[in-house]
Amino acid sequence: MRLSATPTSIERMFGFLEPPATAEPAALLGDVRAASRAETRAAAQRLSAIWNLYKVRLRETGDRAEWAVDTWDAVAAALNISLGLACSYVRMAKAMHERLPLLGMVLTAGDIDYRAFQTMVYRTDLINDPDTLAVVDGELASRAPRWTALSQGKLGREVDRIVAKADRDAVRRRRERVEDREVVIGDCGDGMASVYAHIFATDGHALEQRLDALAATVCDADPRTKKQRRADAMGALAAGADRLGCRCGKPDCPAGSKTAPPVVLHLVAEQATIDGKSDKGLSGRLRRPHSRRAGGRTG
Numbered sequence: 001m002r003l004s005a006t007p008t009s010i011e012r013m014f015g016f017l018e019p020p021a022t023a024e025p026a027a028l029l030g031d032v033r034a035a036s037r038a039e040t041r042a043a044a045q046r047l048s049a050i051w052n053l054y055k056v057r058l059r060e061t062g063d064r065a066e067w068a069v070d071t072w073d074a075v076a077a078a079l080n081i082s083l084g085l086a087c088s089y090v091r092m093a094k095a096m097h098e099r100l101p102l103l104g105m106v107l108t109a110g111d112i113d114y115r116a117f118q119t120m121v122y123r124t125d126l127i128n129d130p131d132t133l134a135v136v137d138g139e140l141a142s143r144a145p146r147w148t149a150l151s152q153g154k155l156g157r158e159v160d161r162i163v164a165k166a167d168r169d170a171v172r173r174r175r176e177r178v179e180d181r182e183v184v185i186g187d188c189g190d191g192m193a194s195v196y197a198h199i200f201a202t203d204g205h206a207l208e209q210r211l212d213a214l215a216a217t218v219c220d221a222d223p224r225t226k227k228q229r230r231a232d233a234m235g236a237l238a239a240g241a242d243r244l245g246c247r248c249g250k251p252d253c254p255a256g257s258k259t260a261p262p263v264v265l266h267l268v269a270e271q272a273t274i275d276g277k278s279d280k281g282l283s284g285r286l287r288r289p290h291s292r293r294a295g296g297r298t299g
Contacts, residue, residue, distance in 0.1 A: 181199050
């Protein structure tokens with residue numbers, strides 16, 4: 001892609017210049033593979049750095065894990081991400097070093113991608129016995145590099161087979177957790193309420209994206225923090241609003257006509273899953289369209 005007739009420093013910096021006439025497709029594919037492995041290794045390095053931060057914070061709080069949650073805030077601020085995503089990174093970092101260290105080594109080597117690692121962590125998080133977990137970790141580490149071409153649904157089924165063989169109770173507990181999904185709202189007094197939800201991960205990610213979108217519909221002069229705007233967005237969402245009322249106090253607020261873009265959730269599942277008869281093969285991804293809603297099945 002050319003940005004101008006004359007190469008600029010930006011083009012040189014990001015490699016936007018036309019490839020040489022002598023470039024071979026095989027060599028370019030090699031570059032693609034190398035970049036992909038480098039991306040995976042960088043993700044593993046990020047998790048290792050988060051793990052080190054978590055351990056330092058843990059020492060500072062006297063090895064009380066429940067007091068080390070400020071690591072989430074630190075990671076969220078460092079990466080400029082939501083608290084929910086920061087929590088996910090901390091969870092993956094702990095899994096990489098505590099629960100599935102052999103699989104973590106496979107990730108560090110770049111032999112599996114971060115998405116696959118996440119799936120395997122989620123599918124094994126109900127194994128309680130350390131010896132059983134070690135067996136599953138070894139099985140996953142040896143087989144995962146051969147699963148790189150699998151869809152998320154097929155990958156989940158492969159992991160489930162290994163888990164079921166090693167610990168059938170873990171499979172049962174996962175089904176029970178699905179059955180126990182709920183949303184609880186309690187009055188805290190002083191005009192505040194607490195909200196607890198145990199829902200499908202795809203629904204949770206969709207909710208987080210929607211709260212972020214609503215929180216971004218105010219102008220830069222709004223006095224609230226992002227956390228406060230996300231909390232207030234829950235009320236706007238409950239009221240069916242497509243924007244969050246800005247509190248800048250300006251009569252000519254530029255956010256007056258700003259609305260949150262829609263969040264489209266694409267799900268891929270077996271027919272039995274759609275009919276509510278099975279939980280196999282369910283995967284999903286979020287897509288935020290720019291000018292129009294994307295096609296495809298949504299839910």
